[in-house]
Amino acid sequence: MTTNQSSIQHKSDIPFYRDERVLQIIAQVVSAVLIIGAVIWAIMNFLKAAEARGMTLTLGFLKEAAGFPISNPPIDYDPSMSFGRAFLVGLVNTLRVSVFGVIGATILGTLLALARLSTNWLLSRIALAYIEFHRNIPLLVLLFIWYFTVFAKLPKVQESIAWPGPVYVNLRGFYITWPRLTETSQPFVISIGIGILLAIIVYVILRRRREIAGKETHYSRISLGIVMIFPLIGWFLCTGSPLWLDVPILEGFNFRGGLRFTPEFAALFVGLTMYTAAFIAEVVRAGIQAVDRGQVEAARAVGLSTGQVLSLVVMPQALRVIIPPMISQYLNLTKNSSLALAVGFQEVFSVGKITINQAGRAVPVFALVMVTYLTMSLLTSFVLNLYNRRIQFVMR
Amino acid sequence: MAATEVVQETKRPPQPPGLLKWIRDNLFSSWGNTLLTIVLLPITVFILFSSIRWMFVGADWRVVTQFPLLYTVGQYPRDEIWRVGIGLSLIIFMLGASWGKWGGLLRSISIAFSIVFGVFALLPVQHPELDLGMRLYLGANVLLILVGYWIGRIQYLKGGHIVIGWSITPILAILFLSGFENSSTLPAVGTTLWGGLLVTFLLAAGGIVLSFPIGIALALGRRSSLPVVSAFSTIFIEAIRGVPLITILFMFSIILALFLPSESRIDRLVRSLMAVTFFSAAYSAENVRGGLQAVPHGQIEAAKAVGMSNFQTMLFITMPQALRAVLPAIVGQFISLFKDTTLVVIVGINDFLGIGRSIINSDPEFMQLQVEVYLFIAVVYWIFCYLMSLASRRLEAAMGVSSRL
Numbered sequence: 001m002t003t004n005q006s007s008i009q010h011k012s013d014i015p016f017y018r019d020e021r022v023l024q025i026i027a028q029v030v031s032a033v034l035i036i037g038a039v040i041w042a043i044m045n046f047l048k049a050a051e052a053r054g055m056t057l058t059l060g061f062l063k064e065a066a067g068f069p070i071s072n073p074p075i076d077y078d079p080s081m082s083f084g085r086a087f088l089v090g091l092v093n094t095l096r097v098s099v100f101g102v103i104g105a106t107i108l109g110t111l112l113a114l115a116r117l118s119t120n121w122l123l124s125r126i127a128l129a130y131i132e133f134h135r136n137i138p139l140l141v142l143l144f145i146w147y148f149t150v151f152a153k154l155p156k157v158q159e160s161i162a163w164p165g166p167v168y169v170n171l172r173g174f175y176i177t178w179p180r181l182t183e184t185s186q187p188f189v190i191s192i193g194i195g196i197l198l199a200i201i202v203y204v205i206l207r208r209r210r211e212i213a214g215k216e217t218h219y220s221r222i223s224l225g226i227v228m229i230f231p232l233i234g235w236f237l238c239t240g241s242p243l244w245l246d247v248p249i250l251e252g253f254n255f256r257g258g259l260r261f262t263p264e265f266a267a268l269f270v271g272l273t274m275y276t277a278a279f280i281a282e283v284v285r286a287g288i289q290a291v292d293r294g295q296v297e298a299a300r301a302v303g304l305s306t307g308q309v310l311s312l313v314v315m316p317q318a319l320r321v322i323i324p325p326m327i328s329q330y331l332n333l334t335k336n337s338s339l340a341l342a343v344g345f346q347e348v349f350s351v352g353k354i355t356i357n358q359a360g361r362a363v364p365v366f367a368l369v370m371v372t373y374l375t376m377s378l379l380t381s382f383v384l385n386l387y388n389r390r391i392q393f394v395m396r
Numbered sequence: 397m398a399a400t401e402v403v404q405e406t407k408r409p410p411q412p413p414g415l416l417k418w419i420r421d422n423l424f425s426s427w428g429n430t431l432l433t434i435v436l437l438p439i440t441v442f443i444l445f446s447s448i449r450w451m452f453v454g455a456d457w458r459v460v461t462q463f464p465l466l467y468t469v470g471q472y473p474r475d476e477i478w479r480v481g482i483g484l485s486l487i488i489f490m491l492g493a494s495w496g497k498w499g500g501l502l503r504s505i506s507i508a509f510s511i512v513f514g515v516f517a518l519l520p521v522q523h524p525e526l527d528l529g530m531r532l533y534l535g536a537n538v539l540l541i542l543v544g545y546w547i548g549r550i551q552y553l554k555g556g557h558i559v560i561g562w563s564i565t566p567i568l569a570i571l572f573l574s575g576f577e578n579s580s581t582l583p584a585v586g587t588t589l590w591g592g593l594l595v596t597f598l599l600a601a602g603g604i605v606l607s608f609p610i611g612i613a614l615a616l617g618r619r620s621s622l623p624v625v626s627a628f629s630t631i632f633i634e635a636i637r638g639v640p641l642i643t644i645l646f647m648f649s650i651i652l653a654l655f656l657p658s659e660s661r662i663d664r665l666v667r668s669l670m671a672v673t674f675f676s677a678a679y680s681a682e683n684v685r686g687g688l689q690a691v692p693h694g695q696i697e698a699a700k701a702v703g704m705s706n707f708q709t710m711l712f713i714t715m716p717q718a719l720r721a722v723l724p725a726i727v728g729q730f731i732s733l734f735k736d737t738t739l740v741v742i743v744g745i746n747d748f749l750g751i752g753r754s755i756i757n758s759d760p761e762f763m764q765l766q767v768e769v770y771l772f773i774a775v776v777y778w779i780f781c782y783l784m785s786l787a788s789r790r791l792e793a794a795m796g797v798s799s800r801l
Contacts, residue, residue, distance in 0.1 A: 024621070024622060027622055027625070028622045028623070028624045028625065031622070031624055031625050031628070032624045035624075035628055042655040042656070043655070045654075045655050045656055045657055045658075046654050046655045048658070049654050049658055050654070052658070118432075119422070119425055119426075119429060120422070120423065120425075120429045120432050120433060120436075121422035121423055122423060122432070122433055122436050122437060122440065123432055123436060126436065126440065132782070133778065135781075136731075136777070136778045136781035136782050136785070137735070137774045137777050137778050137781070138735035138736070138738040138749070138777055139735070140738040140739060140741065140742075140749060141738060141749060141770060141773055141774045141777060142774070144749075144753075144770050145767075145770045145771070145774065148766045148770070149766050149767045149770060335639065335640040335641075336640065338640040338642045338643065339640075339642065339739070339742075341642065341742060342741070342742055349640070349642060349643065353646070356650075362650055362651055362654070363651060363654065366643070366646070366647060366650075366651055369643060370639050370643055370647075373638060373639040373640060373643065374635065374638040374639055377637075377638040377639070378638060
């Protein structure tokens with residue numbers, strides 16, 4: 001009774017400025033007012049400036065003719081098309097260099113990690129030197145080195161370097177002989193599609209059967225065989241060859257045909273790949289080293305082959321450690337592709353910059369560019385996090 | 397009889413490893429390794445040999461050696477260059493004093509600085525920019541470190557005094573560098589004339605010093621129980637981490653002006669510094685948050701149990717453990733901030749890399765010497781980044797990051 005009374009007494013003694021609940025509400029209101037106030041203040045300033053300079057905030061200008069060229073556009077584009085189209089070209093360019101870069105950096109990074117862990121001292125030291133060099137210099141310096149001292153110094157068109165393939169390398173880019181589909185190639189394409197689908201279905205079914213019954217079903221070999229046989233069937237179904245070789249030919253002052261990469265693309269791709277590979281190598285190395293040695297020894301002891309030890313024991317465990325930092329490396333690579341501006345490759349950011357110079361609508365263009373990057377980052381991390389969740393330990 | 401033989405066997409000293417055994421173990425341990433070594437060795441030797449030959453015979457280092465002042469301070473007026481010197485000396489002196497007070501890592505840094513200054517002061521080459529005055533100045537800096545050391549050793553000088561000194565010196569140095577309008581002794585020098593390593597270090601140091609507290613505040617904000625605060629912090633952090641630094645740099649250099657009153661003008665170097673700071677703060681915040689999550693909850697409960705307030709718990713219990721746990725990540729973030737300062741070249745600021753570019757563009761003859769310039773720049777960045785990561789490792793060892801916790 002007395003304790004109860006005293007506690008009530010005590011409660012009413014607390015002045016409101018020492019009551020934590022009241023303080024929390026006050027803190028929230030104050031911070032909300034401060035933040036919203038600052039935003040409103042900035043918008044008011046902007047509206048005043050916009051009125052004074054006659055700026056508009058709409059995205060309507062995206063339909064106007066862009067009027068600037070983009071070299072080697074991946075989709076149809078010429079300067080008479082709209083700003084929106086130019087922006088789309090930039091987006092495709094960003095995605096192209098990012099996807100190529102992610103694949104290249106993953107392969108190179110993994111090889112470097114394996115080299116770093118090699119028992120051969122020389123190989124391990126070479127990998128170490130590569131990694132330490134690339135991790136400790138700014139990416140922009142690396143890009144400048146690749147672009148200005150290698151790719152911008154390629155020979156003129158008339159003095160092109162010819163590699164077997166044939167591949168021609170000159171100041172205007174890399175021209176690679178490339179197989180392309182003919183008009184009568186539909187059966188070929190369709191049968192490839194069917195083959196892949198069928199292979200996946202067979203793989204899943206046979207693998208499940210193996211897991212349940214414990215009998216060897218050769219699931220990987222059978223599905224691999226299906227993938228390889230179906231294109232062959234499709235090839236014979238076609239009237240004539242479904243593919244033709246697009247060989248680059250020197251016509252006047254320029255090459256025609258073939259798959260073309262500009263030196264700017266090459267510089268950005270090589271720079272991004274080599275830079276990110278050094279970071280990925282450390283991620284992969286840490287992942288492999290995180291797998292307990294006893295696991296490998298135990299796997300050997302039960303008679304698994306080296307390949308099986310790697311693919312069934314080491315990799316599944318290493319991936320759990322590797323995937324989260326790998327996601328952030330992929331995101332870094334995508335964001336770093338915006339440094340293309342410095343070497344003159346036209347992706348989202350540099351198209352946005354040119355648009356600002358031409359159309360002068362800094363704020364909407366910038367909002368568009370930032371929203372684009374934000375969407376790409378969030379989508380990538382969302383998809384990869386789904387994958388990450390699949391391979392993590394199931395906690396009970 | 398047999399027993400004594402065994403004893404003798406064990407008493408025999410172990411074989412010294414020997415060079416031959418090392419080579420066999422590390423280069424020729426198996427058929428695969430032997431093949432690899434045979435392929436790699438000649439390639440490595442060839443590449444090393446030809447790059448060393450190029451360095452001493454083929455390369456033309458004039459683009460680097462002709463302009464030491466340009467690389468260090470950019471276009472800063474040569475008549476006013478003593479002001480940069482005074483700014484540097486102030487910081488050197490504080491470094492010496494900190495060495496005297498705390499020792500440890502600061503000792504190595506001070507000695508490294510002294511050696512660099514000493515070597516340049518005594519460099520046996522003729523150079524118009526390395527005249528007697530410059531040599532004397534460099535030598536004086538070595539003395540200044542030692543003087544600082546002696547002052548730092550004085551008993552009644554407390555650590556607090558040195559911290560106060562550290563917070564005043566940068567402001568003094570910046571005031572010296574920028575000068576004042578209508579002043580005859582210290583005329584104003586616009587930041588458009590600043591450049592080279594000076595700008596790189598200003599951006600990096602300023603970014604580190606400013607972004608770290610903002611990052612801690614954002615991390616605490618994100619973990620706050622107040623929905624408004626945590627929502628704002630989360631949005632800020634994720635929005636900045638989702639876009640490239642270069643877009644933020646452009647936003648601050650082009651768009652920020654539109655959102656401020658039309659009469660206000662922020663210096664463009666300050667705008668770049670703000671961009672770098674906010675960018676780095678978002679990443680630091682995530683690192684600090686990781687550290688905060690690593691602190692066991694029992695620590696906080698124990699602190700509460702002995703009667704510490706929320707604020708005291710955070711300041712004396714949670715934060716020190718959190719920061720120690722993520723020290724490597726934090727230093728890694730500082731290193732990448734240092735590397736990222738190069739992006740200001742794209743918004744037209746002549747930092748160390750930018751000066752290299754403008755030297756190349758200044759003379760058609762230098763257009764052929766780009767390799768030399770960029771390699772020199774890369775090596776300088778490399779040295780600083782490598783030293784930072786070395787310092788980080790020493791600091792980790794000293795704080796027992798991996799052994800305790």
